[in-house]
Structures are given as structure tokens and as C-alpha cells.
Amino acid sequence: KNQVEQSPQSLIILEGKNCTLQCNYTVSPFSNLRWYKQDTGRGPVSLTIMTFSENTKSNGRYTATLDADTKQSSLHITASQLSDSASYICVVTSTSGTYKYIFGTGTRLKVLA
Amino acid sequence: NAGVTQTPKFQVLKTGQSMTLQCAQDMNHNSMYWYRQDPGMGLRLIYYSASEGTTDKGEVPNGYNVSRLNKREFSLRLESAAPSQTSVYFCASSERAGSLYNEQFFGPGTRLTVL
Numbered sequence: 001k002n003q004v005e006q007s008p009q010s011l012i013i014l015e016g017k018n019c020t021l022q023c024n025y026t027v028s029p030f031s032n033l034r035w036y037k038q039d040t041g042r043g044p045v046s047l048t049i050m051t052f053s054e055n056t057k058s059n060g061r062y063t064a065t066l067d068a069d070t071k072q073s074s075l076h077i078t079a080s081q082l083s084d085s086a087s088y089i090c091v092v093t094s095t096s097g098t099y100k101y102i103f104g105t106g107t108r109l110k111v112l113a
Numbered sequence: 114n115a116g117v118t119q120t121p122k123f124q125v126l127k128t129g130q131s132m133t134l135q136c137a138q139d140m141n142h143n144s145m146y147w148y149r150q151d152p153g154m155g156l157r158l159i160y161y162s163a164s165e166g167t168t169d170k171g172e173v174p175n176g177y178n179v180s181r182l183n184k185r186e187f188s189l190r191l192e193s194a195a196p197s198q199t200s201v202y203f204c205a206s207s208e209r210a211g212s213l214y215n216e217q218f219f220g221p222g223t224r225l226t227v228l
Contacts, residue, residue: 032214034216046217101158
């Protein structure tokens with residue numbers, strides 16, 4: 001069964017610190033992986049997309065990595081800010097079927113001053 | 114350019130009542146989706162419309178119906194609401210469901226409580 005698992009479920013860090021969120025997937029066949037940021041009370045917004053051939057991609061203070069062999073991805077946040085407090089959702093796209101998106105349950109990040 | 118809009122933002126229903134959630138997008142996207150988000154679970158697809166005039170069931174379609182009114186609008190109807198349908202509902206759109214790299218753009222959500 002296609003699944004996307006994220007860890008940790010929740011995380012609390014101090015402003016200015018770095019953190020890394022994990023995403024493991026069993027989706028096959030694999031096409032790409034997106035990280036979304038979801039602020040409280042809002043819809044998810046795409047941060048970055050990783051394709052099979054990409055290992056690392058950055059978007060400002062966000063850096064995503066992908067290891068397609070081990071089916072793992074991570075999202076690293078550098079020098080965290082209060083505005084980074086949100087849920088981060090990993091979504092894997094499969095090449096099979098018309099509808100292809102498999103969502104993880106998300107990691108809830110809280111950044112404290 | 115508003116992106117994806119949803120109405121209402123909040124709704125409280127009694128068991129057995131019906132209602133329609135409205136969604137519209139102004140990005141000229143072909144594909145639209147309805148999801149529900151429950152605590153501790155990932156977004157789950159209820160229905161989607163790959164293109165105007167087509168709709169397909171997703172992972173959790175029971176108790177819901179949809180209408181793709183035109184290219185811009187995609188509504189979700191609860192005919193007889195049940196407490197199990199208490200959730201946050203998100204509408205999303207993308208350029209084309211068959212394209213692997215399409216980003217989905219989400220609306221702000223509707224928080225529905227069924228008593």
C-alpha cells in the first residue's frame with residue numbers, strides 16, 4: 001500500500017535554531033515529492049518539489065533533500081523564525097492512476113521566542 | 114487574483130441537515146479537488162474533477178456529492194450530515210490532473226461541525 005510517514009509528529013524549538021523534519025514513503029511508482037507549509041487556519045502552500053533525479057533543493061531558509069534509493073526525504077529549516085510555526089506536509093506523487101497524490105500526516109512545528 | 118476561494122468559512126449543522134460548500138478558482142485550472150482534514154490524519158481526497166464535465170470518487174466519497182458547475186467552480190454537497198463529517202474541508206485546483214508536476218493550490222478551508 002502506498003504510504004507516506006512523517007516524523008516527528010510535533011516539534012518545539014527556540015527561535016534561531018535549526019531543525020530537520022523527516023518523510024519516509026513507500027509510494028511506487030514514484031514521480032516527485034513536495035513539501036507544503038500549512039499555517040494554522042489556512043490551506044497548504046507548496047515550498048518545494050523534488051524529482052527522482054534531484055538530491056537537494058533550497059527555497060530560502062528551507063532545504064529539502066531526497067534519497068530515492070532509501071525512499072526518504074528531509075526538510076531542513078535554518079535559523080528558524082516565529083513565522084515558521086506551522087504544519088509541514090510531505091506529499092508524494094505517483095505515476096500510477098489519474099489521481100496520484102499521497103499525503104503524509106504532517107509535522108507540527110512550534111517556534112518559541 | 115484571489116486564487117482558490119471557499120465559502121462559507123465556518124458552518125454548524127444538525128444531524129440530517131444538508132448543505133453545499135462552494136469553491137471557485139480564478140487561475141484557469143482544469144482540475145479541482147475536495148479534501149477533508151481530520152486531526153492526526155493526512156488530507157484525504159473526497160472527490161476530484163480532472164476537467165470540466167468530469168468527476169471521480171476519491172478515497173472517502175460516501176455521504177458526499179459534487180458538481181463541476183463550470184471550469185471555475187466545484188461544489189461539494191452533504192445531503193444528510195452526520196457527526197462523522199465534522200472536519201475541515203479544503204478545495205484545491207491544479208493545471209491538469211494528469212501532469213505529474215502540477216502544484217495543487219489550496220483554498221483557506223471550511224470548518225464544519227455536525228452536532
